[in-house]
Amino acid sequence: MNINAPLKKGRKYDQVVAGAREVFLKEGFEGASVDQIARDAGVSKATLYSYFPDKQALFMAVLTSQCMQQSDEAMGIEILQQPVPEALYSIARSFLGYLMSDFSVQVFRVCVAESARFPDLGRAFYESGPQQALDQIASYFASEKVQQDLTIDDPYLAADQFLQLCRADMLLRKILNVETDVSDEAIERIARETVKMFLARYRR
Structure with missing residues (x-):
């Protein structure tokens, strides 16, 4: 299996990916069948296979599309133009x-x-x-705008620290089903505290 092989795109590509996303979310990787994905996406198996050689490649297309969407939301130009503390909160x-x-x-x-x-x-x-999140945040930390406010000698280390602060214990509890619902208030509190701790370490 070559996960990184280039995929053909066409008018039904997004339709297949959207259908697969819902099936993977409901059934997981093992439980999701190509037949079900094709049915839910409203395409034939032949059409599905014309875009994706196997289920693994389809799963990665779903993941990549979600990561790109998240990246655009978290690191959009309107966020990066904010003052550094506000931008850090928005990113977190x-x-x-x-x-x-x-x-x-x-x-x-x-x-x-x-x-x-x-x-x-x-x-x-x-x-x-x-890795994509780390690269983008490190690039932001290395920018002239951030360097005017923060003293960051190692942008990649700082980016890793920032992301680890964001995850806190909340992620592990969600993964292990200790806590299935995470409130907006909890997320906002962690984001605020992440920024406070990060600025306490790196602010000039």
């Missing part, structure tokens, strides 16, 4: 909102469960999600 709030979503948690569980059998799947998940 958006990141936490996605991280605690049912879809994100389900994808994480699936990739952990399948990564031993399909190492490419785990690697592609990391590169499409966590």
Whole structure:
């Protein structure tokens, strides 16, 4: 299986990905069948296979599309133009909102469960999600705008610290079903405290 092989796109590509997203969310990776995905997407299996060689490639297309959407929301130009403390809060709030979503948690569980059998799947998940977030936040921390307010010598280390502060214990509790519902108030509190701690360490 070549997870990173280029995929053909066409007028029904987005339709297939949208249908697959719902099936993967309901059934998980193992439980999702190509027949069900094709049926829910409203396409034939032949059409589905014309875009995706296998279920793994389809799963990664779903993941990649979600990560791109999250990236646009968390690191949009209107956010990056805000004063640094406000931008950090917006980034943390958006990141936490996605991280605690049912879809994100389900994808994480699936990739952990399948990564031993399909190492490419785990690697592609990391590169499409966590690595992309790390790269984008590190790039922001290295920018002239941020460097005017914060003293950050190692943007990648600082980005990792920022993301780890965001996750807190809340993510583990959600993954393990200790806590199935995370309130907006809890997310906002963690985002605020993340920014306070980060600024206490790096503010000039």
